[in-house]
Amino acid sequence: MSEKDNQSMHWADIMADKIIREKGDKPRYTCASGITPSGTVHIGNFREIITVELVARALREKGKDVRFIYSWDDYDVFRKVPKNMPEPELLEKYLRYPITLVPDTTGRAENYARGNEVAVENDLPKVGVFPEYIYQAERYRTNVYAEEIRKALSMREEIREILNQYRTEPLADDWWPVAVFSSFTNKDNTKVIAWDGEYGLTYRDLDLDKEETIDIRTTPNTKLPWRVDWPMRWAYEGVDFEPGGKDHLTEGGSYDTAKSVVKLFGAEAPVTMRYDFIKLKGKGGKISSSGGEVADLSDVLEIYPPEIVRYLFVGTRPSAEFAISFDLDVLKIYEDYDNTERIYFGLIQTNEKKKEKESRIYELSQVDDKAIPSEPGYQIPFRHLCNYLQIYAGDQDKVIERLDGITESQEKRLRVRMSCAWAWLDKYAPEEFRFSLSSEDCMYKATESEAKAIREFASYVDEHLDALSEKEFSEYIYKCAADNGMENPDFFRLIYQVLINKEKGPKLAGFLKACGSEKVLEILRRY
RNA sequence: GGGCCGCUAGCUCAGCUGGUAGAGCAACGCCCUUUUAAGGCGUGGGUCACAGGUCCGAAUCCUGUGCGGCUCACCA
Numbered sequence: 104m105s106e107k108d109n110q111s112m113h114w115a116d117i118m119a120d121k122i123i124r125e126k127g128d129k130p131r132y133t134c135a136s137g138i139t140p141s142g143t144v145h146i147g148n149f150r151e152i153i154t155v156e157l158v159a160r161a162l163r164e165k166g167k168d169v170r171f172i173y174s175w176d177d178y179d180v181f182r183k184v185p186k187n188m189p190e191p192e193l194l195e196k197y198l199r200y201p202i203t204l205v206p207d208t209t210g211r212a213e214n215y216a217r218g219n220e221v222a223v224e225n226d227l228p229k230v231g232v233f234p235e236y237i238y239q240a241e242r243y244r245t246n247v248y249a250e251e252i253r254k255a256l257s258m259r260e261e262i263r264e265i266l267n268q269y270r271t272e273p274l275a276d277d278w279w280p281v282a283v284f285s286s287f288t289n290k291d292n293t294k295v296i297a298w299d300g301e302y303g304l305t306y307r308d309l310d311l312d313k314e315e316t317i318d319i320r321t322t323p324n325t326k327l328p329w330r331v332d333w334p335m336r337w338a339y340e341g342v343d344f345e346p347g348g349k350d351h352l353t354e355g356g357s358y359d360t361a362k363s364v365v366k367l368f369g370a371e372a373p374v375t376m377r378y379d380f381i382k383l384k385g386k387g388g389k390i391s392s393s394g395g396e397v398a399d400l401s402d403v404l405e406i407y408p409p410e411i412v413r414y415l416f417v418g419t420r421p422s423a424e425f426a427i428s429f430d431l432d433v434l435k436i437y438e439d440y441d442n443t444e445r446i447y448f449g450l451i452q453t454n455e456k457k458k459e460k461e462s463r464i465y466e467l468s469q470v471d472d473k474a475i476p477s478e479p480g481y482q483i484p485f486r487h488l489c490n491y492l493q494i495y496a497g498d499q500d501k502v503i504e505r506l507d508g509i510t511e512s513q514e515k516r517l518r519v520r521m522s523c524a525w526a527w528l529d530k531y532a533p534e535e536f537r538f539s540l541s542s543e544d545c546m547y548k549a550t551e552s553e554a555k556a557i558r559e560f561a562s563y564v565d566e567h568l569d570a571l572s573e574k575e576f577s578e579y580i581y582k583c584a585a586d587n588g589m590e591n592p593d594f595f596r597l598i599y600q601v602l603i604n605k606e607k608g609p610k611l612a613g614f615l616k617a618c619g620s621e622k623v624l625e626i627l628r629r630y
Numbered sequence: 631g632g633g634c635c636g637c638u639a640g641c642u643c644a645g646c647u648g649g650u651a652g653a654g655c656a657a658c659g660c661c662c663u664u665u666u667a668a669g670g671c672g673u674g675g676g677u678c679a680c681a682g683g684u685c686c687g688a689a690u691c692c693u694g695u696g697c698g699g700c701u702c703a704c705c706a
Contacts, residue, residue: 182705354701422635611666
């Protein structure tokens, strides 16, 4: 590979090369990601998933077989009731339970953890992400990790030493590298008292002050604490790559200690990369959990088509923080994506370096790398599309009818885009941006002289709108104002009032043409 | 206290394995005597936080300083 190629490489390709370099040339690589579904899995968590997906795709394109596993850490403790969950007082009673044993008050699934999981599992295929899901609650509760737990117990002192390196307070003398959910209460308010050197573990339930001895080969109650659990799973699955947030990948963070602990399990740490958090812009705090506003993948998919959702992440270095916008920036995002697409299809000339870079971003943004579009999308600015949609009150078929020379594949993509645009107009667009054509039951009350001007204007529209250009027709707007003794601003205001019940609107001449004389006349002739 | 990140045009940011700065928005002007957050063309605007260093050459690499932020040191 030449140096030149390297310069224009995408971060996912660079990471794939790094994995191959550090892990050796293997026929198959295991890429992992995971999270505790202790609340809504938000778009920040999605960044880790899409990061793995992009690296996995880059590896596959280099001819490697890739296993992409996604670990749901649903045997973690329920510590806090998120603010966006229904029936908080019921959930309150289940604090300190494993989240898999907490009821789902949203009615989405059989338990709390599962409810948060299904939301994500339903949306990931839409953006072309198909991991193999691993459910840690099931793994632990069916004793899949019994040997690993026994190993951890036997390496108690070595593990303690590693963890103590970064702690302000050393772990207590009676600390054990295992957590126990009480079989009496399901809560983790327990303390390990003894281990028989094999599979027998004795713990005390601190709430009830009762003791019990369990067999880690048969009990569903044990689990490893995070800093031991993570490296254990690296070893168990043979993980080659797993990214992490900056909370994990800081000195003394869990990646650091796990890197040492994993050796005790006879394996090496995976290649990693750090990703930064995602901010939100213009969401207006509609959904709130633990204080801040939250958006999940489905919120983003509502206003951006899948390939643009991917584009947001593909085009940004993972180490950089960025904001996902719900406000007017949405327009720019669509324009940026379309621009990248035009570069890919050679509709815009750029230098070779930029073309390579943008083209790679375009490819990686596509949901299915086996089905990259063979032609660019229908060229219509997002703003324009929003106005057409509003003229036709969201009727996609009518908008399509107005567009010349649209192909089948373009129509398919445009319909997705229209759904997003419509959702955006409805939920997030600023008021000035929105309008709807007046209906008969909410007519502007015109004075007699205004009505006369409107009727005259209607005749101009009837005679000239279709035949003349936007600019040429403008003359008639001014002429009509003058003929009726009105100041221009007043006349424009009048027409906007009549058409859309607002004082202002899109640039009038162009707007009239976009509406078409038929629709305009239908409204004007009510006067 | 440790670690990390950021500091580039009024705003939001791109550019970063070095070759005398870019985009969008905002501003201003013109097309059009003329409403407009839907048009077109154009203009202005930055000692790239600061100080050193390496280099023919630094926004880009190194060192230090300042300011802002995040994170670990509890749990996951």
